[in-house]
Amino acid sequence: MSVTESATAQAEPAVRRLTTARAMVEGIAQEMERDTGVVVLGEDVAKYGGIFGSTTGLLDKFGPQRVIDTPISETAFIGLGVGAAVEGMRPVVELMFADFFGVAMDQIYNHMAKIHFESGGNVRVPMVLMTAAGGGYSDAEQHSQCLWGTFAHLPGMKVVVPSNPADAKGLMISAIRDDNPVVYMFHKGIMGLPWMAKNARAIAPVREEPYETPIGQASVAREGGDATVVTVSLSVHHALDVAEQMSAEHGVELEVIDLRSLVPLDREAVLASVAKTGRLLVVDEDYQSFGLSGEIAATVAETDPGMLRVPVRRVAVPDVPIPYARSLESAVLPTRERIKEAARELVGA
């Protein structure tokens, strides 16, 4: 190999295709290698490897001192995580389903989120609360909610919601390194799990070396000039599918903004896109009222409602619990059909 060839090989980072689940695990593992204060705890995170594959293989690599299966007591083990973080560790605590936050809300909201403020900024809580969100596989009202709007509504926590493997790894590394509590919410439908519905967008190239994806920075998942679709997580995949269909069928180009973080919220990215297109559709798998979709609409209305050529549209979950029956569940989720209908109305196609 010549000197020139060797330099070229070094300049191109090593990349391979991974599922979102594997990318998350790689991010956690690389941080555990870098910092012995990074530990993982939660229900079924060790031997089982996380019921959605978010911690698979970590026990074998790092042992039971650092990858810890906990009893079924969210209050106890989230509290344990808060205590460890206050004492200087960087725990990654898995709450198996976001829906279960209710039993541990005092630890999450009154302690994890507030200790930094109550201590006058003297105490930090550098922990990651990672949790599975979302529906679409008949798991009903207590195992299908997104609830990111709830965490984002309560001050004191950063909230990140990746949509793809590369961001999942980079946001995990950023979340672990962040000195604030970060709620890391992964939709089960983006994980690339073999037993869930096949999702081609859940497998994508990921760089091998550790890297950070900045928290609070949206990404333009697809550029387009006719209308803006602001969304997050699995709905990004659906919005991209719809955008491709609308381009082919109607010659309409949708711009898809993947927020990636809800707290901090990249309002500038939303405003820049709406200033260009004049049309805004917000797609959110969380409940419609008092949530993300209203916040995005308010951001535009408070800044310059004159940017909008037509009223804002929202596709979210109507304010009902997620049904078990597949037909009813499909009726409330922001499916491609619902997104496409709203997008067509928005642009008059």
Added chain:
Amino acid sequence: MTDVRFPELSKEQPGAEGVLATWFVTDGDQVASGELLGEVMVDKVSGDVLAPAAGRVRLLVAEEQAARQGTVIARVE
């Protein structure tokens, strides 16, 4: 040339049928020994398919296709 076999996920039923869930590589890719090639599943239990040798990979089973444990699903040339 090295055969890549569907891993034995169910010990109780050696001939159990599973599904080739995901190929992380594409047919004809150059792979390293030990590299992750794919993921298979038997009764909702998933397992990794690793490259037994370095070389050019030939995929013999498509994604979503059923295959029995132990059968050849790819070759490394």
